[in-house]
Amino acid sequence: MAKFLFVTDLDNTLVGDDRSLAELNQQLSQHRQEHGTKIVYATGRSLILYRELLTQKELLVPDALIAAVGTEIYYNASESDPDPAWEKQLSSGWNRDLVVATGTNFVDLLPQPASEQRPFKVSYFLTEQAAEEVIPHLESLLKEQGIYAQLIYSGGKDLDILPSQSNKGLAVEFLRQHWEIDATQTVVCGDSGNDIALFSVGEPRGIIVGNAQPELLQWLSANQADYRYLAKAACAGGILEGLYHFGFLL
Structure with missing residues (x-):
């Protein structure tokens, strides 16, 4: 057994099945202790809402937290200052006030x-009905003003506008290179549209949990690969299933 980089979304991916979460926590904790595996949470939540979740669920202390849909990286969630090197990478061409x-x-x-x-x-709330018209129009207006942003729509309600150099997948690449861990020894897990970047940046092993949102399943249907696995079980149960499938756990 070798160390690997384990990256997972939180809501409806890692969190949602307490019994499976307890088993997964035990397996990952042991693997980290024995082999040096790195554990990373990649969430749409802000640091504030991540800390709220910690009061509700039993989560392992991660080696890094990717928060705010990939725009912030923390190595210690008790601190409030994100990685300045990552922020510097995002600042070029970004004008938040204009967005x-x-x-x-x-x-x-x-x-x-x-x-x-x-x-x-x-970040905005946007209905599915309005999204089809609003998103392309908004994207076009931003480009006209020289802002090359990413518009990430997920769960049929959440629209996040980010710098073009940032998303969950690019943040994982930043950490992977920082820790010198190969993509073949990296596994990413998610359930919704804002997790698509986790699976589409590079070729990490990918686990799509069984309760995945329609937008992620639609993307997977068009981007099937042997290094992506659609689990039958939901949430942490699906993650366990995928880790056994790829041989990260025995």
Whole structure:
């Protein structure tokens, strides 16, 4: 057995099945202790909402936290300052004030709570019905103003606007290179649209949990590969299933 880099989304991926989560925690904790495996959470949550989750669920202390849909990396969640090297990488060409001003042109965009508005992330609620028209129009307006942002829509309700150099997958690549871990020894897990980047940056082993959202299943259908696995079980049970499938656990 060799060390690997384990990366997972939180809501409805790692979290959602407490019994399987307890088993997975035990397996990962032992593997980290014996082989030096790295554990990373990659969430859409801000650091504030991540800390709230810690009061509700039993989670292992990660080696790194990727928060705010990949725009912030923390090595110690008790601290409030994200990795400055990663932030520097995101700042080129990003104008948050202009992104916010552009969003005011769309009545269908409802700003998410203040805790979820981050230096490199602007977040809205947007209905599925309105999304088909709003997203391409908004993307076009941003490009006209010289802002090459990523628009990530997930769960049929959440729209996040990020710098083009940032998402969960690129943040994982940053950590993978920092720790010098090969993509073949990296496994990523997710359930929704904002996890697509986890599976599409490089060729890590990918686990899509059985309760995945339609947008992720649609993407997987068009991007099938032997290094991506669609689990039958939901949440942490699906992660365990995938880890056995790829041979990370025996």
